[in-house]
Amino acid sequence: MRNVFLYSTIVIFLQINFAFGQNKQILSNQDKIMVNPFIQEYHQAYSLGDDKQKNDVRRIAVDHLGKVWAGTKAGLFTLDQVSGEWKAMLDSANQGPVYDLFVDSKGIVWIAAWNGLFKADNYKTTKIDITDMPVAAISENAGKLTIIGIKSIWKKESESWTKEELPYSRVVRRLIPDTNDGYYLATGKGLYHITQSKAKLFQNAEELLSDNLFGLAYSKNNELWIGGLGGVTVYKDDERIKSYTPKEGLPNVWVRSIEKAPDGTMWVGTDLGIARYTGNNWSIRHSRRWLLSDKVRDIAFDKNGTAWVATANGVSAIKNKKMTLLQKADYYYNIMQKRHVRKPYFVEKCNLTIPGDTTIWTPRDDDNDGQYTSMYLVMESYRYAVTKNPEAKENATKAFEALKFLQTITETESFVARTVVPSSWTRMADANRTYSEREWAEKIINEAREKRIENQWILSKDKKWYWKRGTSSDEITGHMYGYLFYYDLVADKKEKKRVREHI
Template sequence: MSVSRFFATLISTTLIASSSFAESLPIEDTPFIQEYHEAFPLASEGENDVRAIDVDKLGGVWAATRDGVRVLESGVWSTPPSAGKGPAFNVFCDSNGASWVGAWDGLYVFDNGGGSKIDFISEPISAVCETPDSILAAGPENLWRFSGGAWHKDATKWPRSVSEIAYRADSGLWMATGLGLYNKSDKGDHLYYKQPDELVSGAVRGVALGNDGRVWAGCLGGLTVLTNGARTAGYTPAEGLPNYDVRCVAIGPDGRIWVGTALGVARLDESTKQWSLRHSRRWLLDDEVRDIAFDRDGNAWIATKAGVSAIKRKTMTLEEKAAHFLDIQHKRHVRAPWIVERCKLRTPGDVTTFAPEDDDNDGSYTAYYMIQELYRYAVTKDAAAKEHAKKAFELIEFLQSVTGTSGFIARTIVPSDWDKMHDGNETVSPERRAESRVNDPRWKPVEKRWRPSADGKWLWKGDTSSDEIIGHFNGFFAYYTLMDEESEKELVRNLTRRIMDYIIEGGYNLNDIDGTHTRWGVWSPDKLLGDPDWRAERGINATELLMFLKTSYFITGDKKYQEHYEKLIKDDGYAELARHAKTYHPSERTHIDDELLSFAYPALLSCENDPALLSIYRESFDWWYKGLSRDESPYFNFVYGAYGGKEFNPEDAVEYLRDAPLDLIDWRVDNSTREDVTLVRAPEIEPLQTDRMLPPSERAVMRWDKNPWMAVNGSNGDNEQSGAGWLMPYWFGRYHGYIGQPKK
């Protein structure tokens, strides 16, 4: 098939796929609110034990800590003048600009650059608030009121375990205590809420008063909403609250209800009745949240047991978000000679300590990056994107030539002076060989994975997998169709031919330097059809080999590849194996296979013109996508739509791109203790998964070879992903008309 005919076919399939969405596509790139986290740890363990937080009129952030009060100004923590030593329990910034601190030894006030202790109060103060004409301070001994220029004790009796007090003119004073919610109105009425029909539980940790007069009580067990003194709503895990252990409650500037829990910050949007959760080190210094306050820009300042976190907001478009990720990618994720993959962080979470790191799939993910830049160039005509794609292709070509073979391609390369690579060379003992073969009869001992280049400058890694080869051929297909220079097309023709010929010479397997096939580089009929240990891979590996051959024929025009393709279909039934290439057997299903098949279908569906074979490939394509339609993957959704799929959820794809965090650090995100999900063993048997798809902001950073349903995923923040998992589907979606340009 000629390139011009390819584009005609591609445009046709895209139009067919888009017909049912014609009125809604492209989805306009309207500005949206992007949340992100900034950490503000304090100097010592005691200072990081933050109990309460508030923001003053000038934007200063006040924190009550185990070691006393601290204030954050211009990004620097300090101890305010005349602050006492010892634990502080509460901080309150009043409407006049003063900051009040409840401490172990009484009450302090800070104003106009100075501070002092209230001499009249020498007992612990755990809560402070203001009324129009007074300041109220409560603790385990008394309730104090400052009015008329003097402090007075309030004689009202209440449970003394006071965690928070709040006041509104229309409903009076509300006190959250360990034994119920106490209300004293200006009319003199005393109401005490503690019964099960009044509160979720009597252990009330926080109270927030809405502008609509409703009272939100945060209790051990959930939230209670009171309207005109009567319970009108309750929120527990049964109503979507992710964690029962409520520590505080606040109402955000946009009206959302923020609930601090032992598992992070949960937010309720009453307009949609949807909960969201901000947890893990991606969003918070610790999941145990003690208090929440908001600044004038709508940013949330959060007191945790390990420091202060800020969840900030800014307005972005998807195009601006793409620029953000591209900047990160080129600052930290391109290592010589042009490998693009994740980097390690010597200090977890600190991107200033980044260092290059090798990965088994460096080659295929550099090809993934190359495709990203090809689509970016096709959309924007940015010369830099074209140059990046060329450099990535040069790297892939070097992975082949560095081996000194006619067509074997390395997994990755590193400078020859590296000595901390993954999977170093080793001696495999007879005992380990036996043990490994018993556990996996297909296991192959590879003692020498790393070999020096002829010039001694590089070490290259062998035992290349099928994952790498399908990733490269997908890259070759994209490079040939999207690169607009004939000299570059000739380069990809030559490389495609070398690798394809090498696989054919190996009997449709990828033979390593030792003359035997690599552990995973197997596509031959004698293995897939004759060896029962390869039964699980029959469908996907047969599909891959057909794609290699069809792509090689498309790029080179050499009929021998078409002849091999037709022989495998006629003599070995490879097309029938491809019909249901994706396996849904619970013990054999993997999301790695989902990604590998997504690399195979574009070329097969675009280059095949036999109606019978095309029908089989479309059936295979639909069979593959039926198990992915709920994954809300922008990459899989857009691929399915671009090559003829129906009902491929472009809205879900764009929502993913918007909701995905700006932070690419691989933090561990544990959803296994959430009470708003059920843990199941589906769609795969292992590991444990959630029964509903959580939004990307509540999961670990994703690559599309990972299971998005996993309840626990990620690491300890010791590496950062490259951003290609976001950028490639974004530019793919732009190219195929699913995402529009930013709205001006």
């Protein structure tokens, strides 16, 4: 049996070696390709601390000087982007739920709050003495400010205010000007178009996907995008021209906000992250890779093109920068070396102590440690072949020695361990255990090829390591994959002899 195994591995090695040899000339004859720098997006999180109400962000705005404002369930805050700290912009008596933020044409920030209307001019926040009732939405059209509360509408022209009763739905969520002197309202009971002469309500199924609306924004073609339950309805001159639902590529039916990016892309905030539409294709930004929470409430852009996103668990910034492929490779390479390499030079996964927090981690073991490390060995072999970087050669040699150690630790002629861990470890991914006959029956009824190995971890003779039994054939294939490229691209004459002898 041992001879059959040895013969099989040699055949696999020779076949792969032949295939690679056939391609050597092709690879060496290829012309060099110049790759220009590209724009790389990345996520930066800005939590407002441990307070859940502070992190319950409802609105986000960027003022004329680039300052980021967040309206949350707990109140109003601004961000110091250098320190990452948030500063309260209202005193404790006035801090509370914020429902809208608006930056007017003069750069003044207006705040729709639980107890009325506030404005921040030159970062000094004052209350406007027009109401103590909740204010829902704010906008500006031709220099005239419109404020909507739960019962009234206020309009500001120059320094004077006028007030009238709100004759429409009191569940107002967004306010946006039209192309004349009117405005649109997104409400819980449909879309209102308010002009000087009349108010028109769009509400039925032929007019909207649903009347439960949340977001409004204009596209680069001056089409009005209306977001709500069901998706996005698009209007042009008060006529419905199209809609976007999951059938058209929208990932979620709960649309909470819409914003046009500086490049004209439409960003749609949903309960499953952000969907972006270029006019031809959709892309998605969701999960902790991109957002502190998938529940997106609002989006605002700064002059650098950064998207500031209000979520149910803090503020996320989706930023961009120019990178080269080498810089991107270095970025991931540094992460790998920092978090994913453990003694005796295995490359594998790690455990995060806190989900999403990559500053604290612990190493772990895996049944595929040999194969993962072999893939890393191939990468370093290619890196050395192209760059002749001595670090790549050194790391490739370390990886080969780690793979070789998986065989020598067993103190047998040919058996290879799945993995090894320091004997000081007290927690393994698949620890030793015993099975009752009933438990074993449950195991093999679903996995007929399962091997009953209860004492999987063996203490080495020097008592420094535990090595694991039960190595599978695909692990051996992974080893051979790494040996091939190390042999062809890195090893010198002396090292080639060691590789051959090991195999």
